[in-house]
Amino acid sequence: MTDKTEQDRVLIFDTTLRDGEQSPGATMTHDEKLEIASMLDEMGVDIIEAGFPIASEGDFEAVRDIAKLARTSVICGLSRANFKDIDRNWEAVKHARRPRIHTFIGTSPLHRAIPNLTQDEMAQLIHETVTHARNLCDDVQWSPMDATRTEHDYLCRVVEIAIKAGATTINIPDTVGYTAPRESADLIRMLIEKVPGADEIIFATHCHNDLGMATANSLAAVEAGARQIECTINGLGERAGNTALEEVVMALKVRNDIMPYQTGIDTRRIMNISRRVAQVSGFAVQYNKAIVGKNAFAHESGIHQDGMLKNPLNFEIMRPEDVGLAETNLVMGKHSGRAALRAKLRDLGYELADNQLADVFVRFKALADRKKEVYDDDLVALMQDQTSPEDDRIVLKSLKVVCGTEGPQTADMTLAIDGREQSVHATGDGPVDATFNAVKSLVPHNARLALYQVHAVTEGTDAQATVSVRMEEDGYIGTGQASDTDTVVASAKAYVNALNRLVQRRKKTKPEAEVKSAS
Numbered sequence: 001m002t003d004k005t006e007q008d009r010v011l012i013f014d015t016t017l018r019d020g021e022q023s024p025g026a027t028m029t030h031d032e033k034l035e036i037a038s039m040l041d042e043m044g045v046d047i048i049e050a051g052f053p054i055a056s057e058g059d060f061e062a063v064r065d066i067a068k069l070a071r072t073s074v075i076c077g078l079s080r081a082n083f084k085d086i087d088r089n090w091e092a093v094k095h096a097r098r099p100r101i102h103t104f105i106g107t108s109p110l111h112r113a114i115p116n117l118t119q120d121e122m123a124q125l126i127h128e129t130v131t132h133a134r135n136l137c138d139d140v141q142w143s144p145m146d147a148t149r150t151e152h153d154y155l156c157r158v159v160e161i162a163i164k165a166g167a168t169t170i171n172i173p174d175t176v177g178y179t180a181p182r183e184s185a186d187l188i189r190m191l192i193e194k195v196p197g198a199d200e201i202i203f204a205t206h207c208h209n210d211l212g213m214a215t216a217n218s219l220a221a222v223e224a225g226a227r228q229i230e231c232t233i234n235g236l237g238e239r240a241g242n243t244a245l246e247e248v249v250m251a252l253k254v255r256n257d258i259m260p261y262q263t264g265i266d267t268r269r270i271m272n273i274s275r276r277v278a279q280v281s282g283f284a285v286q287y288n289k290a291i292v293g294k295n296a297f298a299h300e301s302g303i304h305q306d307g308m309l310k311n312p313l314n315f316e317i318m319r320p321e322d323v324g325l326a327e328t329n330l331v332m333g334k335h336s337g338r339a340a341l342r343a344k345l346r347d348l349g350y351e352l353a354d355n356q357l358a359d360v361f362v363r364f365k366a367l368a369d370r371k372k373e374v375y376d377d378d379l380v381a382l383m384q385d386q387t388s389p390e391d392d393r394i395v396l397k398s399l400k401v402v403c404g405t406e407g408p409q410t411a412d413m414t415l416a417i418d419g420r421e422q423s424v425h426a427t428g429d430g431p432v433d434a435t436f437n438a439v440k441s442l443v444p445h446n447a448r449l450a451l452y453q454v455h456a457v458t459e460g461t462d463a464q465a466t467v468s469v470r471m472e473e474d475g476y477i478g479t480g481q482a483s484d485t486d487t488v489v490a491s492a493k494a495y496v497n498a499l500n501r502l503v504q505r506r507k508k509t510k511p512e513a514e515v516k517s518a519s
Contacts, residue, residue, distance in 0.1 A: 010252065010261045011228040013204060014040050014245055015049040016277060017062070018078055020236035025450065025470050026281040027477050029501060030062055036233075036280065037066040039273045040073065044264040045245075047074040047100060047228070053092040054085045060092050067096035074139065076100035081129040090136045101133040102171075104143035107158055108150045119154055126158050127165050134166030141169040143206070148172070148179040148187065156194050163197040169228060170203055174217060177210025177240065181220035188224040204228035207243045209235060214243040219251060222261060233277040234285055234292065246270045246291040246323070254318050271324035272349040275380055282470045282479035284453055291323055324349055325376065332379065334368035348376060350383055370485045371462045381457045381464050381483040392500045393418050394443055399492050403431040413438040413492070431488045436495055447473035447502055454487060467494040471502055478502030 017033055020026060028036070033051070040048050050066040051059045067075040075096035079085035081103055093099040105126060106114060112122060126142070133140045142162040144150060159170055172187060179187070184205065192198045205221035205228070207214040218229050235244035249265045274292040278285050287294045297320045299308050307314035332344055338361050345352060345360070352360060363382055368374050395416040403409040408427040411434035415422055424441045428434030436449070451470035456463040465487040469480045480497025484490035 007227075008261050009227065010222055010263050011046040011202065011204075012044075012245065012249065012263055012265055013047040013049065013076075013228050013230045014045045014232065015206075015230055015242070016040070016232040016236055016245075017066070018049040018051050019230075019238060019242055020232040020277075020281070021051070022238050023236055023241070023281070023283065025472075025477055025479070026236060026283055027479075028280050029504060030058065030065070032280040033062045034065055034069060036273070036277060038069060039269070039276065040233075041070050042266075043269045043273060044266050045073050046264065047076050049076045049078060049102065049230075050093075052078045054079060054088045060088065063089075063092035064095055067093050067099065070096055070098075072097075074098040074100050076102050076141065079103045079133075081105040081125055083129070083132055086129060086133050086136070090133075093137070098139070099137055100139040100141060100169075101137045102141040102143065103129055103133050104145050104171075104173075105129075106146050106175075107144035107155065108146035110149070111146050119157075123158055123161055127161050130162050130165035130167050138168075140167050141171055141204070142167040143171040143173055145173055146175045148174045148183065149176070152187075152190065156191065159191055160195045160197065163195065163201055168201055170198075170201055171206050171228070171230060172203065172221070172226070173206040173230075174208055174214075175206075177208035177214065179207075179217055180211075180213060181216045184217040185220040185224035188221045188226045192225045202227050204230055205243075206230035208238065209240040209242060212240070214241070215247040215251065218243045218248055219259065222252075223259065234274055234281075234283065234289070236277065236281060236283060244290070246274060250291050250318060250323065253322070267322050268324045269349055272380070279468075279481045280479070282451060282468050282481070284455065284468055297325060332364075332368070332374040334365065336364075336368070344376075344379065345383070348380060348383075367464070367485070371464075375457075378457055378464055381466055393503055394439075394496050394500055396492055396496050397421060399435065399438075399489060401431040401435060401488050403434075409434045411435045411438040413442070415439070415442050415496070417443065432491045435488055435492045439492070439495055439499065443499060445473065445499065445502075447471040447478070447499070450477075451479075452491075454491070457483060465490045467491045469494040469498040471495075471498045473502060476502055478504075 021028055037048055037050060050063040053060040053063045063077045075093050077089040077093045079089040086101060086103055089101050130142050144155060144158055147155060162170060188203055203226045205218050205226045207217040229248050231243040231245040231248055233245055235241040249263055249267060252259055252261050252263060271292060285292055299315060304315050341361055341364055342357055367382060397414040397416050400412045409431045411426050413424055422442050424438050426434050426438035426441050428437045450472045453468040454465055457466050462485055464483045464485050466483045467490040471478045478498040478501035480494040480501060482490045482493030482497060
């Protein structure tokens with residue numbers, strides 16, 4: 001039996017890089033995956049589901065390299081219920097200090113009909129595949145996909161089989177977001193009470209947000225005895241998404257009076273990773289999103305403002321600094337020095353080497369010269385702006401646009417393409433359209449602009465604009481984001497960034513097979 005400390009411990013299993021990346025359009029580059037994995041590791045995430053190794057060579061390489069990179073987190077890969085998937089999974093995760101194999105199969109009547117297996121045939125397959133995984137790895141997780149719509153007797157039967165075959169974690173997915181909190185708790189409670197060996201393993205919960213109850217369902221499962229929550233940053237995931245990491249972690253922290261459970265998450269890193277995931281995925285965080293939305297700590301009502309001035313606890317149940325927002329927002333300007341910038345960036349979660357600080361300081365000074373006031377959000381945008389890496393084929397060198405009530409609007413642009421500068425004059429229906437036409441003239445392509453989104457980082461007419469762009473071509477997706485006080489310049493940078501990502505993805509090896517998962 002575990003002691004009380006272990007009983008009170010809730011493991012955080014982050015699947016942003018697997019389930020989150022399955023969101024249409026949210027594909028990340030190899031380097032972006034490694035960056036997010038490193039942030040999750042530093043944040044204290046217990047288990048990182050790094051990908052689906054059999055899905056493609058790119059996914060395999062990402063899981064393998066994340067496994068080599070991780071310092072403390074368990075690194076997990078997903079596999080279907082067959083030996084080929086499991087073997088490929090092991091080849092990727094075996095490089096981790098703490099590897100895990102996660103294997104799944106759909107157990108509900110609807111999902112059993114897909115492979116056309118009887119209950120007995122599926123039970124035998126579960127026994128064989130979990131046994132095979134356990135022979136490779138000491139840490140094995142098994143999931144009955146669509147568990148919440150599986151007959152209870154059969155669910156108990158297959159969970160018992162998986163435990164006897166060597167599974168150390170049993171995950172109970174609400175794959176289609178159909179269940180409600182009471183049902184979620186009752187299901188976990190029933191399995192713990194009825195399944196032999198249930199007290200020797202960890203039960204996990206994986207909830208989708210189709211009815212907006214993912215976080216509530218996850219917390220209800222924990223109260224019933226589950227000790228692992230599967231979640232993603234910003235709730236990213238299939239359809240309406242998953243349980244959001246920031247929501248369950250902060251709920252457990254704020255309501256420790258009624259849910260006395262502990263996690264190892266450094267909550268001060270939440271805002272930083274939330275913004276970075278939004279950037280690399282191209283999925284902006286809605287303003288009223290719990291914990292990490294722009295308005296989560298904003299107050300406009302006079303009554304609220306008066307109450308906040310008297311005591312912040314009147315209208316805030318957590319402190320902004322608890323999730324990585326600085327308590328004092330405006331402290332930097334054009335007269336600030338390197339030491340002040342380093343200290344401020346450290347407060348925001350960025351540790352920079354001297355050469356990195358030198359580069360950021362130059363860009364900070366340029367920003368401060370253009371803005372009267374430099375806010376924390378401006379600095380975060382500056383850090384997260386997608387500057388062109390050395391291997392980018394296309395680099396924006398200069399842009400001049402002419403716009404007004406009389407058209408057509410024009411753009412004069414110079415790009416460095418494979419190191420060679422080329423210029424063009426283009427027209428369009430507005431300055432952004434003219435700018436994008438200029439890029440397309442210099443770099444011909446057939447990509448469709450699937451997303452163009454602009455939002456101001458801070459307030460005022462001199463606010464930085466952050467532009468997100470997503471482009472699609474022949475099944476490939478490229479996303480880009482950039483910030484600048486000039487919206488058209490930010491648009492050009494984001495468009496070029498997305499085009500560079502698209503070019504990089506064209507070069508990737510095509511997937512071995514069309515592999516989807518929905519657990």
